[in-house]
Amino acid sequence: MPTTTDKDTASLQAAREVIEQIKKKPQSCLGLPTGRTPQALYRHLIAIAREENVDITGVRFFGLDEYIDVRQESAFKTYLDKVIYQPLAIDQENCFSPIMIDDYDALIKRQGGLDLTILGIGGNGHIAFNEPGTPEYSWTHCVTLDESTRRANQEFFARPEDVPRRAVTMGIQTILDSRKIILLAFSKSKISILKRAFNGCVEGAVPASFLTKHPNLEIYTDFEFTWLK
Numbered sequence: 313m314p315t316t317t318d319k320d321t322a323s324l325q326a327a328r329e330v331i332e333q334i335k336k337k338p339q340s341c342l343g344l345p346t347g348r349t350p351q352a353l354y355r356h357l358i359a360i361a362r363e364e365n366v367d368i369t370g371v372r373f374f375g376l377d378e379y380i381d382v383r384q385e386s387a388f389k390t391y392l393d394k395v396i397y398q399p400l401a402i403d404q405e406n407c408f409s410p411i412m413i414d415d416y417d418a419l420i421k422r423q424g425g426l427d428l429t430i431l432g433i434g435g436n437g438h439i440a441f442n443e444p445g446t447p448e449y450s451w452t453h454c455v456t457l458d459e460s461t462r463r464a465n466q467e468f469f470a471r472p473e474d475v476p477r478r479a480v481t482m483g484i485q486t487i488l489d490s491r492k493i494i495l496l497a498f499s500k501s502k503i504s505i506l507k508r509a510f511n512g513c514v515e516g517a518v519p520a521s522f523l524t525k526h527p528n529l530e531i532y533t534d535f536e537f538t539w540l541k
């Protein structure tokens with residue numbers, strides 16, 4: 313069942329789940345999102361890891377996606393360096409991005425597969441950068457970003473025209489192969505797309521709807537919504 317509470321409490325609960333995964337399996341492989349949604353989760357994750365002296369030296373971190381031809385200051389890898397890798401002094405050898413290797417899915421498989429992947433949701437229902445129309449059985453691939461996605465992300469760039477048009481993203485199957493998924497959706501702007509994704513209709517037009525097929529999905533929101541199965 314979805315957990316509905318205020319954004320900070322939800323982020324704390326989700327961070328606690330990540331910590332429990334790491335304590336249970338110190339060699340965990342985690343799929344990490346970027347954007348506004350997970351920022352509070354990362355803050356709580358850092359605080360708990362420090363307070364409880366959690367050993368994260370064996371954890372491997374996999375960015376969900378990355379822009380192509382992006383200035384370093386706006387790259388998702390730079391975002392993750394700032395919000396989690398550097399604060400926790402994570403060894404860069406344990407930090408992976410889909411743009412750094414030809415076969416990201418083979419790398420993930422060699423590392424044992426994703427244990428826990430954290431997701432946000434784009435305004436058009438994308439997960440990672442899997443835009444509407446992405447096949448369910450898709451692996452890591454290059455994508456041309458929808459204009460709505462470019463607009464939604466332009467606050468992270470100096471000028472709108474600086475937002476890249478292309479990116480590399482984990483595919484939908486890459487994500488669904490994760491043994492557990494936590495989906496975070498906060499603010500009124502995500503209500504309608506989340507309701508559409510979980511209205512009982514699994515459709516390529518709303519990539520997040522494929523998540524309903526996952527056996528171990530947890531959803532955290534700061535608004536009421538009913539998952540229609």
Ligand code: GLP
Nearest residue numbers: 345347348349432433434440441
């Ligand atoms: C981008 C990212 C997604 C993220 C989405 C929502 O498209 N590729 O991983 O979930 O934006 O971002 P925000 O959380 O800022 O709304």
